[in-house]
Amino acid sequence: MAPSAPTPAYRRLSVEERRAQLLTAALGLFAHRAPEEVSLDDVAEAAGVSRPLVYRYFPGGKQQLYEAALRSAAEDLRHCFDEPRTGPRLPRLARALDRYLAFVDQHDAGFSALLQGGSVVETSRTSAIVDGVRRAAAEHILSHLEVDSPGPRLRMTVRMWITAVEAASLIWLDEGKQPPAEELRDWLVDQFVAVLGVTAARDPQTAAVLAELSSPRHAG
Amino acid sequence: MAPSAPTPAYRRLSVEERRAQLLTAALGLFAHRAPEEVSLDDVAEAAGVSRPLVYRYFPGGKQQLYEAALRSAAEDLRHCFDEPRTGPRLPRLARALDRYLAFVDQHDAGFSALLQGGSVVETSRTSAIVDGVRRAAAEHILSHLEVDSPGPRLRMTVRMWITAVEAASLIWLDEGKQPPAEELRDWLVDQFVAVLGVTAARDPQTAAVLAELSSPRHAG
Incomplete structure (x- = not known):
């Protein structure tokens, strides 16, 4: 797979892969901006998906995505x-x-x-x-x-x-x-x-x- | 004035005095409990007034009272x-x-x-x-x-x-x-x-x- 190719279509990813992809996009945004400055549209755009798709995986919206990203970052930090x-x-x-x-x-x-x-x-x-x-x-x-x-x-x-x-x-x-x-x-x-x-x-x-x-x- | 006499009636206090009295009651409660454990009823009871009276002075309710109490405590702390x-x-x-x-x-x-x-x-x-x-x-x-x-x-x-x-x-x-x-x-x-x-x-x-x-x- 060419590393620069965008993720092509929704159905190609499993639920777990899709979730991980959204989380990675969220982490990238939340790492470098204050949470106030990150919108769900930003996350959708960074992941190359639609806003409703983000909501399907994270019905709690930004708060849920933030907490999931934080948990993931905390895990990384523990590994330090x-x-x-x-x-x-x-x-x-x-x-x-x-x-x-x-x-x-x-x-x-x-x-x-x-x-x-x-x-x-x-x-x-x-x-x-x-x-x-x-x-x-x-x-x-x-x-x-x-x-x-x-x-x-x-x-x-x-x-x-x-x-x-x-x-x-x-x-x-x-x-x-x-x-x-x-x-x-x-x-x-x-x-x-x-x-x-x-x-x-x-x-x-x-x-x-x-x-x-x-x-x-x-x-x- | 006998120090143990309860504050007798609403109209005896000026606006500023009443505000200070409510703030003192709030400070006493917020100092020793988590904010989650303090209700406006508690503040009203500690000040010996009704809940609507607390709202008249602090229309923003508990949040406003908490911030006013915090500002007052921060002022005290600066004096330390x-x-x-x-x-x-x-x-x-x-x-x-x-x-x-x-x-x-x-x-x-x-x-x-x-x-x-x-x-x-x-x-x-x-x-x-x-x-x-x-x-x-x-x-x-x-x-x-x-x-x-x-x-x-x-x-x-x-x-x-x-x-x-x-x-x-x-x-x-x-x-x-x-x-x-x-x-x-x-x-x-x-x-x-x-x-x-x-x-x-x-x-x-x-x-x-x-x-x-x-x-x-x-x-x-």
């Missing part, structure tokens, strides 16, 4: 955290951050709109999806730190750092993706070590985690 | 940042944090509901109010640091720390206000110094700010 549990730990974090920042780069306007809140498509469901990604990120980090039962101070430190990373991503997008992603990534890794250090001064568990992280085996 | 620009700087930050944490303590459920997002009363207007408070907090900190034109790295560091403080407040509420507010405050101040230290390694302006902050004059 997949990192083999071997080798020095700080470089593992750096690699996950590289993938995360690439994701932010590719979903810029949609990412900002989602996290800045107050959007018409924001509901308790969309908030729950975003929160699920945050929780997954925290669980990943704690599991890489190999802490059996992380105490409240360590957990709080990890969650605060994740929020700070989110804030950094939004500011980074606001400032035309400056500083370069590699510099931001190193800055964020260094911040992680620094805030662990602050918590280590008041929490033996965090002190042990930090000592292990700073050992030649893990500093990378 | 008021701190004379004299004396050592870190204790100034500690005092502002004490007031901020007292505010969080007093507006617990409402604060959580507001910042967790996805609420039915959340709009681009409510997000703008919250963002205005964040911006004010950043401006206050930068002005106390006496930096004329803060560069992007210093600004980003301050904004990331503010977001981390917000995250800490939400987790703190989630965890039954543990650790005690004074301990959390010291932890947050130490984190501020630590993240400035990370940025100082890659930004001369932040290095100068940090050197000044750590001097005996300002460390407190």
Whole structure:
């Protein structure tokens, strides 16, 4: 199949394929625009189908398409955290951050709109999806730190750092993706070590985690 | 006037007084419950007036009352940042944090509901109010640091720390206000110094700010 050939006719795609095609079109639009700026006509046009067809697959209209696109993006984002549990730990974090920042780069306007809140498509469901990604990120980090039962101070430190990373991503997008992603990534890794250090001064568990992280085996 | 006497009759209050009374009742309810759990009947009952009277003052109903209450709470929160620009700087930050944490303590459920997002009363207007408070907090900190034109790295560091403080407040509420507010405050101040230290390694302006902050004059 020539890659540039447009999808020829409605009946050629299965229900699942059609759904995936509409979702891909929606994702492409929602990634780079605020949800307010995406209409169902835009999605239909991007997918090369009619508006009624979009409604047949997504009877809930834009809200349903947005939530489906968000779920799909959240799934992609979770994959950014997949990192083999071997080798020095700080470089593992750096690699996950590289993938995360690439994701932010590719979903810029949609990412900002989602996290800045107050959007018409924001509901308790969309908030729950975003929160699920945050929780997954925290669980990943704690599991890489190999802490059996992380105490409240360590957990709080990890969650605060994740929020700070989110804030950094939004500011980074606001400032035309400056500083370069590699510099931001190193800055964020260094911040992680620094805030662990602050918590280590008041929490033996965090002190042990930090000592292990700073050992030649893990500093990378 | 005996403080325990209920407000006696409708006509005794001026329009402004009545509005303020309804707003106070709404604030008290929205502070401790999610907006979904506050009805106009609750506000009417808390103010000791009828539901139609609430509508006469707030024809937009709950949404309008919520936004008015939020504006009033945001104003209170901004006052937490008021701190004379004299004396050592870190204790100034500690005092502002004490007031901020007292505010969080007093507006617990409402604060959580507001910042967790996805609420039915959340709009681009409510997000703008919250963002205005964040911006004010950043401006206050930068002005106390006496930096004329803060560069992007210093600004980003301050904004990331503010977001981390917000995250800490939400987790703190989630965890039954543990650790005690004074301990959390010291932890947050130490984190501020630590993240400035990370940025100082890659930004001369932040290095100068940090050197000044750590001097005996300002460390407190």
